[in-house]
Amino acid sequence: MTSPGVVIVGAGQSAAVAARALREHGYRGRITMLGRERHRPYERPPLSKAVLVAAEEPRLDVLTEESWARSNIDLLSSSDAVALDLLQRHVRLADGQVLEYEMCLIATGGEASTLASAPPANPRVHYVRTLDDARRLRAALQRAPQVAILGGGFLGLEIANSALSVGAAVTVLERATSLLDRFLPPEASAWLESVMREAGARLLLGAFVSGVDSLPSGRLHLTTNAGDLEVDEVVVAIGLSPNDALARDAGLEIAAGGGILVDASCRTSNEHVFACGDCTSQQRPRQAAPRRLESWQNANEQARTAAAAMLGAPLPAPAVPWFWTDQGEHNIQVLGVPAPDLEYVRRGDPAANKALWIGHRGAVPLHGVAVNAGSDLRAIRPLFERGRPVQLEDFQLDTINLRAWAKQMQADAVATV
Amino acid sequence: MDWIKVASAEELRNDEAKTVNVAGYGVALYRIEDEFFATDSMCTHATALLSEGFVEDGCVECPLHQGRFDVRTGKAMCAPVTVDLRTHAVKREGDDIYVLSPVGK
Secondary structure, eight states, X not given: OOOOOEEEEOOSHHHHHHXXXXXHTTOOSOEEEEOSSSSOOXXXXXXXXXXXXXXXXXXXXXXXXXXXHHHTOEEETTOOEEEXXXXXXXXXXXXXXXXXXXXXXXXXXXXXXXXXXXXXXXXXXXXXXXXXXXXXHHHHHTTOOEEEEEOOSHHHHHHHHHHHHTTOEEEEEESSSSXXXXXXXXHHHHXXXXXXXXXXXXXXXXXXXXXXXXOTTSOEEEEETTEEEEESEEEEOXXXXXXXXXXXXXXXXXXXXXXXXXXXXOBOSSTTEEEOGGGEEEOOTTOSSOBOOOSHHHHHHHHHHHHHHHTTOOOOOOOOOEEEEEETTEEEEEEEOOOTTOEEEEEEEGGGTEEEEEEEETTEEEEEEEESOHHHHHHTHHXXXXXXXOOHHHHTOTTSOHHHHHHHHHHHHHHTO | OOEEEEEEGGGSOTTEEEEXXXXXXXXXXXXXXXXXXXXXXXXXXXXXXXXXXXEETTEEEOTTTOXXXXXXXXXXXXXXXXXXXXXXXXXEETTEEEEEOOTTO
């Protein structure tokens, strides 16, 4: 009897990269991929940008045509896995089909968190998580509407910039009193706020919505603590909930804050089941508690780790968390993980739209933030990988060559071992 | 087939890049040790100049999303880039660096 092979539940970024990695490691068994959507695995970062506004929808496939063919994946699209049986080692689909597995990889991603007052069923309310969601919002934006965006996080602001670029009137309502204050140093947050206002967004900070009502005209009336407002469309971007229900119901361990608990090799609490991407919460070495990372990089890195671990191959070196967001003309990148007690030093000038911050504890770089300075952040990445103190005075001097400084700091770190 | 003088060797240090003008066309010029290479300056994935990218181990990383290209061959090395970059012939005469004009190719 042939082995039932690997069943991948989910067909997004992480699922596709894992399947390809299994083949790259020489895996020749069967790979079955279960996708809830009707599409092949596609890239999500463009959903809030090019898909909304570009003249032509960009190519979104995670794997090129050639790579897809070579990976030899049996994709069952529009299929919903409803139960995972850890003892029988099978996955049951909504249509009753049962798929046995030798190893299972859960890559179910996440779903947009919903706001009770703005249910997704309302045709004027948009949540942007899937390609079909983005296409529907794109159609609405072509009417140059008045839009309220609930949530001023990275996604909400990207959508705001996209909407502004096609002539929509945009109001962003954010509960916090400054933008992205958990992810950016105050100077970068203030810069982003000014950039958004210059682009024409009306920003309501410290604002929240208590009611969204449809008017006879079809427009929506919003009741907020900052006054009432009337718009054509509402976009809700208040975060992501990990799709961990299948794992939870199967009895796999779930992390305290949600997400399927996985170890450094992306293995769940069951030895035959792995998980990767947005649906996970990972316990890494030297980390106090498991952590969820919702990013394109994490989806890719965990996919490669899971594939290697499933086949008993050496695990790729863990990467420092890295994240980017394109806000209109501006590119923001974040390296490492923020913490409330970090101190920040800066190089460059946000007023000139180019700056780089290092958040550090005792001169050990832990959190890097770049505004239109991605290459500079890339040049200092080895210092975040090393985790040793660096000399931060020179970093702030424009007269010092950053790359030379980074190389010197690496050499010093070695010398002090 | 025109060779256009675009730079002097000392304008670039090892692992540096800059945009040069070749017959009105923006080209990214790279220095890897004492060799020079040229590619299209625009990333094949997003609106970004590779001349502002990070050069290491013979590859350039896009400043926006860290897609990586081999500067010798233009080959797209890792996601999110999938489309190869066009390369341009480079020759060095003394300290002068020439790029073959892409116009009329």
